[in-house]
Amino acid sequence: xxxxxxxxxxxxxxxxxxxxxxxxxxxxxxxxxxxxxxxxxxxxxxxxxxxxxxxxxxxxxxxxxxxxxxxxxxxxxxxxxxxxxxxxxxxxxxxxxxxxxxxxxxxxxxxxxxxxxxxxxxxxxxxxxxxxxxxxxxxxxxxxxxxxxxxxxxxxxxxxxxxxxxxxxxxxxxxxxxxxxxxxxxxxxxxxxxxxxxxxxxxxxxxxxxxxxxxxxxxxxxxxxxxxxxxxxxxxxxxxxxxxxxxxxxxxxxxxxxxxxxxxxxxxxxxxxxxxxxxxxxxxxxxxxxxxxxxxxxxxxxxxxxxxxxxxxxxxxxxxxxxxxxxxxxxxxxxxxxxxxxxxxxxxxxxxxxxxxxxxxxxxxxxxxxxxxxxxxxxxxxxxxxxxxxxxxxxxxxxxxxxxxxxxxxxxxxxxxxxxxxxxxxxxxxxxxxxxxxxxxxxxxxxxxxxxxxxxxxxxxxxxxxxxxxxxxxxxxxxxxxxxxxxxxxxxxxxxxxxxxxxxxxxxxxxxxxxxxxxxxxxxxxxxxxxxxxxxxxxxxxxxxxxxxxxxxxxxxxxxxxxxxxxxxxxxxxxxxxxxxxxxxxxxxxxxxxxxxxxxxxxxxxxxxxxxxxxxxxxxxxxxxxxxxxxxxxxxxxxxxxxxxxxxxxxxxxxxxxxxxxxxxxxxxxxxxxxxxxxxxxxxxxxxxxxxxxxxxxxxxxxxxxxxxxxxxxxxxxxxxxxxxxxxxxxxxxxxxxxxxxxxxxxxxxxxxxxxxxxxxxxxxxxxxxxxxxxxxxxxxxxxxxxxxxxxxxxxxxxxxxxxxxx
Numbered sequence: 001x002x003x004x005x006x007x008x009x010x011x012x013x014x015x016x017x018x019x020x021x022x023x024x025x026x027x028x029x030x031x032x033x034x035x036x037x038x039x040x041x042x043x044x045x046x047x048x049x050x051x052x053x054x055x056x057x058x059x060x061x062x063x064x065x066x067x068x069x070x071x072x073x074x075x076x077x078x079x080x081x082x083x084x085x086x087x088x089x090x091x092x093x094x095x096x097x098x099x100x101x102x103x104x105x106x107x108x109x110x111x112x113x114x115x116x117x118x119x120x121x122x123x124x125x126x127x128x129x130x131x132x133x134x135x136x137x138x139x140x141x142x143x144x145x146x147x148x149x150x151x152x153x154x155x156x157x158x159x160x161x162x163x164x165x166x167x168x169x170x171x172x173x174x175x176x177x178x179x180x181x182x183x184x185x186x187x188x189x190x191x192x193x194x195x196x197x198x199x200x201x202x203x204x205x206x207x208x209x210x211x212x213x214x215x216x217x218x219x220x221x222x223x224x225x226x227x228x229x230x231x232x233x234x235x236x237x238x239x240x241x242x243x244x245x246x247x248x249x250x251x252x253x254x255x256x257x258x259x260x261x262x263x264x265x266x267x268x269x270x271x272x273x274x275x276x277x278x279x280x281x282x283x284x285x286x287x288x289x290x291x292x293x294x295x296x297x298x299x300x301x302x303x304x305x306x307x308x309x310x311x312x313x314x315x316x317x318x319x320x321x322x323x324x325x326x327x328x329x330x331x332x333x334x335x336x337x338x339x340x341x342x343x344x345x346x347x348x349x350x351x352x353x354x355x356x357x358x359x360x361x362x363x364x365x366x367x368x369x370x371x372x373x374x375x376x377x378x379x380x381x382x383x384x385x386x387x388x389x390x391x392x393x394x395x396x397x398x399x400x401x402x403x404x405x406x407x408x409x410x411x412x413x414x415x416x417x418x419x420x421x422x423x424x425x426x427x428x429x430x431x432x433x434x435x436x437x438x439x440x441x442x443x444x445x446x447x448x449x450x451x452x453x454x455x456x457x458x459x460x461x462x463x464x465x466x467x468x469x470x471x472x473x474x475x476x477x478x479x480x481x482x483x484x485x486x487x488x489x490x491x492x493x494x495x496x497x498x499x500x501x502x503x504x505x506x507x508x509x510x511x512x513x514x515x516x517x518x519x520x521x522x523x524x525x526x527x528x529x530x531x532x533x534x535x536x537x538x539x540x541x542x543x544x545x546x547x548x549x550x551x552x553x554x555x556x557x558x559x560x561x562x563x564x565x566x567x568x569x570x571x572x573x574x575x576x577x578x579x580x581x582x583x584x585x586x587x588x589x590x591x592x593x594x595x596x597x598x599x600x601x602x603x604x605x606x607x608x609x610x611x612x613x614x615x616x617x618x619x620x621x622x623x624x625x626x627x628x629x630x631x632x633x634x635x636x637x638x639x640x641x642x643x644x645x646x647x648x649x650x651x652x653x654x655x656x657x658x659x660x661x662x663x664x665x666x667x668x669x670x671x672x673x674x675x676x677x678x679x680x681x682x683x684x685x686x687x688x689x690x691x692x693x694x695x696x697x698x699x700x701x702x703x704x705x706x707x708x709x710x711x712x713x714x715x716x717x718x719x720x721x722x723x724x725x726x727x728x729x730x731x732x733x734x735x736x737x738x739x740x741x742x743x744x745x746x747x748x749x750x751x752x753x754x755x756x757x758x759x760x761x762x763x764x765x766x767x768x769x770x771x772x773x774x775x776x777x778x779x780x781x782x783x784x785x786x787x788x789x790x791x792x793x794x795x796x797x798x799x800x801x802x803x804x805x806x807x
Contacts, residue, residue, distance in 0.1 A: 034662055037496030041669060044489035048482050048676050055479045055683045062474035069099045073107055080111055085119040088112075103140055106132065110144045117151060126155045126164075133171055145171075146179045150187035157194050160431070165191045182212035189221060198225045216264050216274040223257035223281060230254060251285045258282045262301070276306040283315065292322045310336055310343035317352060330356045344421070347377060347745045354752055363760050370752040373745065380416045381742040387415055388735055394728030398436075422741060423734040432730035435723050442716050446709060451613065453706045458617045460695045460702070464625035469694050472687050476624055477533055479684040484526035486673050486680070487636045490643055491523045493666045497646070500662040501655040509649035516642040522635040533624065540622040548615050555608045562601050565594055640677075644670060 067075070072095050079088035092115065095108040113128035129148040136145035149168055156164035168191055175184065189204030202225050205218040230250040261278035264271065279301040286295035296319045302312040313336040320329035333353035337346060354369035424433045459468055466473045494516060505513060527533045572582075572590060647670060649655065650663035 034496035034499045037492045037499070038666065038669075041489040041492040041496075041666075044485050044492065045669065045673055045676065048485055048489075048680075051478075051482055052676065052680060052683075055475050055482075055680070055687075058478040059471050059475035059687070062471040066470070069095055069102050069104045073104045073111070076108065077111055080115050080118075083118070085115050088115045089119075106141050106144055110147065113148070113151065117155070122155045122159050126152060126159075129155070136171075136174060142176070143179070146175050146181060146184040149175065150183050153187040153191045153194075157190065162194055165195060182208050182214045186214040186218055189218065193221060193225065198229060201225060210264075213268075216261060216271045219257065219261045219264065220274050220278055223254055223261065223278065226254035226257045227251070227281070227285070251289055255282055255285050258285075272303075273307060276302045276308050276312075280308055280312060280315075283312075283319070287315070287319060287322075290322075292319050295319045296323070304339070310340040310345055313339070314343075314345040314349050317349065321352075321356070326356050326360055330360075342418075344418075344425075347373060351745065351748050351752065358752065358756055358759060363756055363763075367753065367756045370749045370756060374749040374753070377742055377745045377749070380419060381739065381746055383415055384419050384735060384739045384742060388732070388739060391732075394732055395724045398724045398728035398731065419735070419738050419742070422738045423731065426734040426737045428730050428734070432727045432734070435727045436731070439716070439720055439723070442712075446713050446716065449705075449709050451616075453702060453709065454613075455617055455620055456698075456702050459620045460699055462621045462625070463627070463630065464621055464623040465695055466625055466687075466691050467620075467623045468698060469691060472691050472694070473624060475687045476684060476691075477530065479680050479687065480624065480629075481528045481530075481533070483677055483680050483684070484632070484636070485528045486677050487523050487526055487639065488528065489673060490640060490670070491520055493670065494520060494639075494643055494646075497643075497650065497655075497659065497662055497666070501650065501659040505655060507654065509646060509654045512642050512646045512649065516639060516646055519635050519639040519642070522632070523639050526632055526636065536628065537623055540626070540628070541619070544615060544619050544622065548612075551608065551611055551615065555605075558601055558604045558608065561597070562605075565598050565601065568594060640674070644674075 072091060076088050076091040076095065079085075079091060089112060092108045092112040095104060096112065099105060099108075109128050109132055113125045113132070116122070116125035116128065129151045132141055132144045132148035133152065135141040136148070149171055152168050153165065156162060156168070168187075172184075172188060185204055185208055189201045189208075192198075192201035192204060202222060205222050205225075208214055208218040230253070233250070258278040258281045262275055262282075264275065266272035266275050279298050283295045283298035286292070286298060296316060299312050299316040299319065302308055306312070313332050317329045317332040317336075320326070320332060330353055333349045333356075336343060336349050337353070340346070343349070350369055350373050354366045354373070357363075357366040357369065424430060456468075459465060466476055498517075501513070527536055568590070572587065646655075647663045647667055650659040651667060653660050655663065
């Protein structure tokens with residue numbers, strides 16, 4: 001053997017030895033890796049065994065973590081104090097329905113009554129306060145007896161049900177003396193005042209001590225009673241027929257009563273308002289007594305931040321007119337136009353200001369104001385007249401007002417906001433429009449309730465219906481998390497098996513392994529902790545939010561196009577008013593295109609509303625049990641079965657010696673995992689059975705409420721039909737009054753423009769007359785001077801010039 005051949009043989013031997021070492025190291029590494037996977041799986045299964053008995057504990061823990069009735073009451077009060085009356089009413093109603101035997105029940109009942117009262121649902125408030133009064137003899141209701149009676153007085157006055165005050169008077173004697181406070185005494189005084197029993201009312205108000213939260217109101221009512229008594233005593237004679245001294249003496253008591261209010265501290269916004277009302281009353285009484293200087297001083301006490309500031313400025317201007325101080329009257333009206341451009345007095349105030357400027361000789365400024373009033377109110381008059389002319393049948397008129405929310409109506413081109421406000425404030429307007437508002441509100445609430453029923457039915461009919469029951473959801477989340485943890489333990493064992501099996505396999509085990517490996521990524525992503533479940537819910541919500549945002553962008557585009565259509569319509573209309581000539585055929589074609597586009601935009605708006613409704617339903621179907629969890633369950637079972645089959649094949653020797661040993665090693669732990677999984681699945685199924693039972697119970701309640709809503713809708717339709725004729729006539733009459741008021745304003749503006757033109761003409765004529773008079777006087781002076789010169793010439797002996805000859 002040569003040296004080269006021996007070297008070559010030695011190299012091959014060394015290479016073979018190194019290969020064996022590398023193979024041994026790789027086997028050792030695989031063994032260490034598979035051992036780690038095995039240990040990791042064992043730890044996971046140990047954790048499952050430890051946590052499995054706590055599934056029911058999670059249910060009890062979630063049930064115990066629910067807010068107590070006291071916490072719910074506190075939340076309801078917070079919502080009430082923050083003026084979130086809708087949510088406060090719902091939360092307080094839950095307390096009243098679910099916890100009627102708890103000490104918090106009277107608190108919730110009173111707070112719900114206050115919530116209804118603050119949201120102007122007076123009849124609902126009266127129902128709750130009456131229940132408190134009827135159970136006032138019970139110890140836990142007794143503390144609310146006086147407060148409930150006081151509120152019943154307020155409700156009766158606001159709904160103009162003075163007969164309801166008899167019930168209050170009958171119950172007042174049941175209130176223990178220790179519970180009779182200033183609030184109840186004040187309510188008693190208001191009840192007597194509403195019944196026009198001024199003697200009893202005065203006695204009640206006078207008994208309220210200073211320093212209470214009702215002192216300001218009581219003293220103000222005392223002033224009102226004194227004023228009414230004076231007018232009642234003077235009614236047979238006529239107050240305007242009394243001599244000034246008698247009028248002054250008569251009103252002195254009322255003025256002093258109101259002054260007693262003005263010296264009280266304005267320690268709250270309500271009390272400050274009452275003080276301002278007292279100053280206003282004093283100013284009006286002095287005005288009636290023709291003591292205008294004292295009236296102006298009283299009006300001047302009203303602050304700029306007062307709700308009565310615009311009224312004060314208008315009335316103060318008339319005081320200055322009576323005093324003959326035109327400049328200060330004009331200044332007050334100018335402040336009114338700047339401080340509150342939307343005041344109900346702005347039209348009359350602007351006309352009065354223009355009249356004052358006209359009398360003062362400021363013709364240009366007066367004409368500007370007259371034209372401003374006419375330009376502002378004449379289009380309003382045209383809209384109101386068009387609205388009235390288009391509606392002859394009062395039932396159709398009522399429908400037109402009922403089908404549209406009043407806020408939307410006031411913002412449209414049909415009626416200006418000021419016309420709506422004046423119609424509401426006209427005779428019987430508050431009551432009539434309150435019916436329309438109540439009908440619209442009831443229709444809105446019924447629609448919202450129907451949508452809520454639809455969403456609840458979608459929830460309880462969906463695969464994630466467990467979300468309706470938080471405590472059962474907590475239990476199922478715990479059980480499913482442990483089941484997924486078992487699946488992830490199998491995943492760890494599968495990775496160890498991959499480390500032991502050869503890379504190339506054939507036959508059925510190769511097919512099983514390929515299918516199993518495809519599912520490993522899904523199993524790795526299974527949620528096992530509460531954070532995992534929350535993250536999955538967040539991702540689902542984000543998907544729906546993305547769709548919702550895209551829908552909002554589309555809705556904005558539709559609204560923008562609608563605004564463009566409205567702008568084009570307005571341009572065509574205003575061009576015609578300005579005298580811009582257009583081809584009638586082109587105008588007709590433009591109108592047809594706008595009508596077609598507007599029709600399509602309305603269809604798009606309806607689609608947006610429907611899609612928004614579907615989005616709301618879709619959001620309710622996110623959570624445990626949705627399609628993602630169903631897919632997880634399918635993948636989890638397939639992975640389990642495939643791994644078990646692969647382990648069986650490997651145990652039979654189809655995956656080599658290492659695979660066979662590892663498969664035989666993990667077979668017992670797989671059996672343990674299946675037993676634990678079966679136990680958890682049984683617990684999960686028990687929870688599902690409870691969910692089914694609770695769902696059936698909830699479905700019955702939902703069906704009952706749906707039937708009630710249907711009954712409410714029928715009843716509302718009945719009341720709506722009864723009110724159609726009456727309210728339609730009242731609303732029509734009020735809008736006719738508004739039309740007449742607008743006509744009066746426009747007519748006064750026209751008269752003012754005419755007067756301004758007449759005054760300018762008279763001024764010009766007077767100027768011409770004055771100029772002519774001045775010219776005649778100057779000519780006369782020249783003639784006299786000429787005669788004097790001629791006379792002087794004659795006296796000096798010079799011959800005078802013949803007539804007609806210029807010297």
